[in-house]
Amino acid sequence: MGGHMNGTYQLSHPALLNERDACAFLGRISETKLRELGLPRRKLGRRRLYDRRDLEAYVDSLPYDGEEAQVDKGEEWLRDHG
Numbered sequence: 565m566g567g568h569m570n571g572t573y574q575l576s577h578p579a580l581l582n583e584r585d586a587c588a589f590l591g592r593i594s595e596t597k598l599r600e601l602g603l604p605r606r607k608l609g610r611r612r613l614y615d616r617r618d619l620e621a622y623v624d625s626l627p628y629d630g631e632e633a634q635v636d637k638g639e640e641w642l643r644d645h646g
Contacts (some may be wrong), residue, residue, distance in 0.1 A: 580606060580613035589619050602642055621645065 581589060587598050601624060605612040625641035 575617065579616055580608065581619070582611070582613060583615060583617065585621060586613075586614040589616070604645065618645065 578585075583595055583598060586603075587593050587595055590598065601622070603614060604618055605616050620642055622638060622645075626638050
């Protein structure tokens with residue numbers, strides 16, 4: 565969590581991430597792959613940012629290795645939340 569240090573606010577887990585940070589959060593995927601996922605973005609002024617909760621929900625929707633999914637959970641999440 566964030567905290568005050570020497571009069572400045574340190575935020576270790578920002579709620580909104582730019583494209584580069586969202587790519588790193590998802591395992592260092594490319595920016596192209598991130599855009600192809602079609603995840604929703606939030607508007608903050610002229611900036612378009614990814615909500616950490618949406619990224620976490622997308623990750624949670626992915627199947628585990630060896631798990632047989634009848635429907636790709638990631639695609640299902642995008643249909644429900646995109």
